[in-house]
Amino acid sequence: MGKLIRYTSLTLMILLWGSQTGAQLFPAGSGSSLGGGDRPRPLPMEQAFPYFVSIVDDDTLSVTWQIAPEHYLYRHQFGFVLQAQDGAQIQDLEFSLPDGIAKNDQFFGDVEVYYGALTVTVEAAVSKVPSGTNLVIQYQGCAEWGFCYPPQASRYPLSP
Secondary structure, three states: OHHHHHHHHHHHHHHHHHHHHHHHHOOOOOOOOOOOOOOOOOOOHHHHOOEEEEEEEOOEEEEEEEOOOOEEEEHHHOEEEEEOOOOOEEEEOOEEOOOOEEEEEOOOEEEEEEOOEEEEEEEOOHHHOOOOOEEEEEEOEEEOOOOEOOOEEEEEEOOO
16 A cells, blocks of 8 residues: 555656646747647637638629638638539639738748738639539638648539
8 A cells, every 4th residue: 555655646746747847848828739728729710711602793703701810811822713523623713812911921931911801803704614613712821829721722612
C-alpha cells in the first residue's frame, strides 16, 4: 500500500509539473492547438464564410459572402468554373470583384482581402448550360488570429 501511495504521489507531481511547464511554453492566446481553454478555435467553413448564389439574369450570377467577424477572404484566390455532371471542366468563367483592402498577410505577404459582406458578379450563360452542370466556386480565407483555411472548391448545382 505504501508503494502505491508513493507512485501515485510521484505521478501527480509529474503531471502538475508538466502542466505548469506547458502553461509557460504555450500561454493562452498563443494560437497553439496544444491545450488551453481560452485559445481561439477555427469556425467551421459554413460559419466562417457562408455564401449564397443568385441568378441576376440569363447571363449573370452573383455570389455573396457574409464573412464572419475577424475573418477575411483573399482576392487572388477566387475562381469560378462550370463543371459537367461527370466532373469534367467546361470552362473558366469571367467575374468581377470590388477593390479589396490592402493587407500584409503572414501567409501570402502583400495582398488584397475582403471583410464583412462581399458580392462577386460572375458571367455565366445559365440558360444555356446542360442539365447537371455545377458552378465551382473557388476561394480561400483566414482568421485574423492566424488560422488559414485550406483553399475551397464548392459545387453549386445550376438549373437552366
